[in-house]
Amino acid sequence: MMEFNKDELSAPAWLNAAFFEHILREFESDPTVQLASPLELRPGTKAGDHFASVMYRTTVRYRTRSDDSNEPKLMHLIMKIKPTVEGLKKDLLDDEDFFGKEMRMYTKVLPEMARLMESIGEKYRYPRLVYCSKTPNTIIILEDISFSGWGMAGLVKSFEDLLPTIDTIAKFHAASVVIEQNDPSFTVQYRCTIPETFRTMRNMTDGCFHSFLNFLSENSDLAEFVEPVERFHLTIDQSVCEAYTTSGTCANVLIHGDFHFKNLLHRKADGGRIVDTMFVDYQMCAWSSQVVDLFYLMYMIPEQVVKNSHRDAIVHRYHTTFSDLLRRLNFGWRVRSLTELQAELLRKGKLELFHYIVFSAFLHTDLSKVDPEAFFQGKLDNPALQLAEFKDTMRTELKRFLHQGIIS
Secondary structure (H helix, E strand, O other): OOOEOHHHOOOOOOOOHHHHHHHHHHHHOOOOOEEOOOOOOEEOOEOOOOOOOEEEEEEEEEEOOOOOOOOOEEEEEEEEEOOOOOOHHHHHHHOOOHHHHHHHHHHHHHHHHHHHHHHOOOOOOOOOEEEEEOOOOOEEEEEOHHHHOOEOOOOEOOHHHHHHHHHHHHHHHHHHHHHHHHOOOHHHHOOOOHHHHHHHOHHHHHHHHHHHHHHHHHOHHHHHHHHHHHHHHHOHHHHHHHHHOOOOOOOEEEEOOOOOHHHEEEEEOOOOOEEEEEEOOOOOOEEEEOHHHHHHHHHOOEOHHHHHHHHHHHHHHHHHHHHHHHHHOOOOOOOOOHHHHHHHHHHOHHHHHHHHHHHHHHHHOOOOOOOHHHHHOOOOOOHHHHOHHHHHHHHHHHHHHHHOOOOO
16 A cells, blocks of 8 residues: 555655746745754655656745845745656646646636635635746646645535535636626637547546446446447547537536546544535536536535435535525526436436446545556556445346436
8 A cells, every 4th residue: 555656655756846936936025034943855745646747845944135024934835746657647637737737727817716806705715826837848837725724525414415516617607707797708718628638547537438338238237228328438438528528508618627536635623524625636627518517516525325315405505605606606697406416417418327337436445555567557446346335226227227328
């Protein structure tokens, strides 16, 4: 079992004291900044918690000549660096400008979203950007908010604890609609390329489908679904592409695009209840139908029992909040109805089935205990298929997909 990702056990030589003095001078707009203590870099996250970058953390103590205090300033930082070592991680990130997109999010889009929310008395929170650059090395440095009471919480265990996440994604979507209304080029900047990314991961998706089909064959009460799922697999590229295509019948928004529980940070009350939620990792943001993030919201964030018991309540809460925010933001066009949103979820229901077949492996595989590259190459079994809860869920959900015409 690996505690940390291998590529984060040693930092690159250029990530040194001179580099941090340079970025702190830029951040403080003060050329006199000097580090007050030696640097200590440490791995950014536990093994398996991320895959789209190489991450480190550090705490910097520094002084400026203009500061009369004897105590140095202190800042906790987290760094995201584009992989340079040959391998699957580098290959996945080479063809798309994921880092450039995230830099635009932190420098332009997220501040504008926060400004829009503040104009109507709301908050949209995100980690503070300290520095970003593509040359000579591609890096994003953010304030490490784990020292301010924010942290991961695993799968959300109740509908009440899910409410801050629902409200935050509604804010993200509503603000993006207003930004696009004021800047029609916004959709071009965030053209959706996620189906193309999935095609580069075809070994993994094929492996998940083959495991799922074996699972159906081995359970006699699920065997009737083998042929419908086989037919779905044959059209998977087209189905995924259609799911991510912009809609003519419900709202198109800037989706987070990688909206799962490991990309959420929560703040809790003294009793442990989640009272606020913040998103991280904006590399996959794209202009698409709002239901893409809603499928993530229902499957990749709460425990299955929460989805089973509160599916319609989740959609209702999201739509109510999203619609109310747009009205308060003086959005000039018609806000689509809840019925239209529910119809869109049905139309794009193949993406929900895709979540069960493929993303269940992400939910239930502990990447700290396996080779991540073997996982992404489709060489590992999906542990979800051995869980009694998952089998029970599939007995219910596959019938629903059949009766709704999502599979046939």
